[in-house]
Amino acid sequence: MTETSAATAGTSAELLLDAVSKSYGDNLAVRSISAEVPASKISVIVGPSGCGKSTLLRIISGLDNPTSGQVRFEGDPVDGVPEGLAMVFQDYSRSLYPWMRVDKNVEFPIKHLPAKERAERVRFAIEEVGLTHKEKLYPWQMSGGMQQRVAIARALASHPKLLLMDEPYASVDAQTRADLEDLLMRIQAELGITVLVVTHDIDESVYLADRIIVLSSPPSVVAEVIDVDLPRPRDHIATKTDQRFVEIRSHVTRLLRSKEPAATA
Numbered sequence: 001m002t003e004t005s006a007a008t009a010g011t012s013a014e015l016l017l018d019a020v021s022k023s024y025g026d027n028l029a030v031r032s033i034s035a036e037v038p039a040s041k042i043s044v045i046v047g048p049s050g051c052g053k054s055t056l057l058r059i060i061s062g063l064d065n066p067t068s069g070q071v072r073f074e075g076d077p078v079d080g081v082p083e084g085l086a087m088v089f090q091d092y093s094r095s096l097y098p099w100m101r102v103d104k105n106v107e108f109p110i111k112h113l114p115a116k117e118r119a120e121r122v123r124f125a126i127e128e129v130g131l132t133h134k135e136k137l138y139p140w141q142m143s144g145g146m147q148q149r150v151a152i153a154r155a156l157a158s159h160p161k162l163l164l165m166d167e168p169y170a171s172v173d174a175q176t177r178a179d180l181e182d183l184l185m186r187i188q189a190e191l192g193i194t195v196l197v198v199t200h201d202i203d204e205s206v207y208l209a210d211r212i213i214v215l216s217s218p219p220s221v222v223a224e225v226i227d228v229d230l231p232r233p234r235d236h237i238a239t240k241t242d243q244r245f246v247e248i249r250s251h252v253t254r255l256l257r258s259k260e261p262a263a264t265a
């Protein structure tokens with residue numbers, strides 16, 4: 001494990017959070033968050049409930065503005081939803097259209113493209129998530145895990161450079177969650193996408209991440225940035241019994257349980 005100090009400007013980070021703060025009235029939700037999300041890696045934001053993880057994702061995706069500070073994506077300030085960004089949410093039942101079959105749901109965000117390219121992207125994305133031959137089902141005919149695969153396929157169809165995922169597996173059972181974690185790592189390795197996942201699950205953060213950004217309790221700051229040096233490909237049994245995994249998980253757990261105020265980044 002390498003502990004990295006919070007972000008400094010002028011690096012090759014895909015995404016840069018520079019002293020991002022957000023207040024809702026008198027409620028200071030996040031306080032001066034600085035961090036780098038490296039290109040073509042999986043980064044995970046982990047933190048206790050209410051520490052501002054979803055708030056940060058909304059700011060990163062351009063759906064909300066910081067009260068102060070700045071987000072830069074590929075060097076440019078984010079002031080609206082950037083080109084090349086896709087999002088997957090926890091609640092697949094609300095992100096998929098129940099009246100559309102799988103292929104139409106996946107195609108929806110790329111409707112502006114020519115028909116041939118659309119068809120090719122839909123086919124590829126559905127194959128990537130292992131749903132070939134399920135194209136003509138409706139979401140309500142599928143399990144929760146399958147629906148979340150559809151949501152991931154829809155994100156992939158837009159050929160994102162940056163994939164943001166907000167608690168993507170919080171609504172599925174443990175086995176499905178494990179399968180979807182492996183699916184994400186395989187896709188990321190194949191396509192080289194930059195992925196940023198928000199979770200409150202410590203095991204998941206260590207298992208998935210090249211980099212973990214640990215947030216403190218509110219008003220949140222970056223408690224620590226941890227570069228995870230576990231080898232890839234990872235495996236639920238071998239990786240999770242690796243002494244390094246256990247060490248990093250314990251370290252993150254201690255950080256999240258600490259009542260000490262974290263140093264301002």
Ligand SMILES: Nc1ncnc2c1ncn2[C@@H]1O[C@H](COP(=O)(O)OP(=O)(O)OP(=O)(O)O)[C@@H](O)[C@H]1O
Nearest residue numbers: 024027029047048049050051052053054055056200
């Ligand atoms: N639109 C909003 N208006 C007012 N306050 C908000 C809004 N969104 C978030 N907050 C407040 O900001 C703080 C952080 O909320 P946020 O949902 O970002 O945390 P979180 O870490 O994602 O929480 P959880 O893990 O429980 O989902 C909370 O105090 C919340 O009440």
